[in-house]
Amino acid sequence: MNKAFYIGIGLNSAFTLIEFIVGYSTNSLALIADASHNLSDVASLIISLIGMKLAQKASTTLYTYGYKKASIMASLINAILLVTIVIGIAYEALVDFDTIPEVAGKVIIITALIGVFINTVSAFAFYKGQKDDINVKGAFLHLMVDALVSVGVVISGIIIYYTSWNIVDPLVSLIISVVILLSTWGLLKESIKLAIDGVPQNVDLSKITAILESYKFIQNFHHLHIWALSTTENALTVHIVPKSDVTLEETLIMKENIKEDLAHQNIQHATIEFGIKADDNQKSRALNESIN
Structure with missing residues (x-):
């Protein structure tokens, strides 16, 4: 399973950097929004990997439960950061409705298609492990959401390329923000609940x-x-x-x-x-x- 994390972190880190560069150079807020989401996913994968490593450490006289709780705190931090990013993306999108920049639709399509491929490959690296580990399942679902978001960006690029309706770009970024918020809201609620020792979601x-x-x-x-x-x-x-x-x-x-x-x-x-x-x-x- 460590190999899956390394693959996911490596591929998504490289693609996130490319997306930020292309997004800023083409004035595409949709690409920047997707890149921000991917960046948070990279951080989430890294923290999940660290959590797995810490969970394997033996308990000590000071930490009799070991470092297992660190994974819960990490998921809470990730959820809060992700919500903060969403608010920033939504704000920029609303501002862009007043001053809509020119967007290079063809470049957006190519970049987003690469994103669909990378996120799908990364997600299926976690497919086997997600059946037995809820933490891995979260990473799997998150990457699948990313793939779907990239599909949305492709649609945005196609519309802009053939119609020159640049307003579609901030509109898609708002939709992406809503998708991210919906996928994050459950994580945020569950993380808060676990942090204050509530009954876990997988226990009836x-x-x-x-x-x-x-x-x-x-x-x-x-x-x-x-x-x-x-x-x-x-x-x-x-x-x-x-x-x-x-x-x-x-x-x-x-x-x-x-x-x-x-x-x-x-x-x-x-x-x-x-x-x-x-x-x-x-x-x-x-x-x-x-x-x-």
């Missing part, structure tokens, strides 16, 4: 509850907490009160079975605490007092 709380309720040996459970350790790993803690007639052996077996069930619900780290009912607790204290 109702299914977790149903699993716990399905065990006949459980009297009740509480203090159920689910959060993300990283963009790919989730943790859970829960306090379970077993029925009074449940033996220690049955409790231990039940614990392992619950952990196995939770693993199928995207819970990689489960901490399960078993307690006793209030009346049993009183009996235990009375027994301790009689012994003392």
Whole structure:
């Protein structure tokens, strides 16, 4: 999977530089908008790669969870930067509606077609890994969106080339801004949620509850907490009160079975605490007092 990241970063970095140069030389705001988006994607790929590397590092006495949370913080920073870029692109597009510059449609078409090819190749480098890793899936979908955006720029170039309607350029840049914002909004919301330890998107709380309720040996459970350790790993803690007639052996077996069930619900780290009912607790204290 590292190879896919290197391919994506290399191809998109080179193309982003070309797009910026061509965009500024031809006064194409649509190309500049697409280049800005591609630049953010390059940064996103780099940060995702760093996150994968950090996730492989062992925990320390200072960071007992390791550096897994860094991937969540990175995605939050990426989302905020991307929204900022979108606002800038939209502002420039609105300004250009008043003073529309001459745009070289043929150059835009050629450049954008290269973008369609590069983004499609980069996206399919992640196709296999995106089925098992939500972080890789995000990179895959982001690059596919880029390919579609480049298609939009091609359409803009064709219209300008044959009609000389230069107003299409800022109009397409606005549409691109909306597409980027829509693709980023979900990332921003999820990143904020994970940063404050909300339930991850790939975990269904109702299914977790149903699993716990399905065990006949459980009297009740509480203090159920689910959060993300990283963009790919989730943790859970829960306090379970077993029925009074449940033996220690049955409790231990039940614990392992619950952990196995939770693993199928995207819970990689489960901490399960078993307690006793209030009346049993009183009996235990009375027994301790009689012994003392």
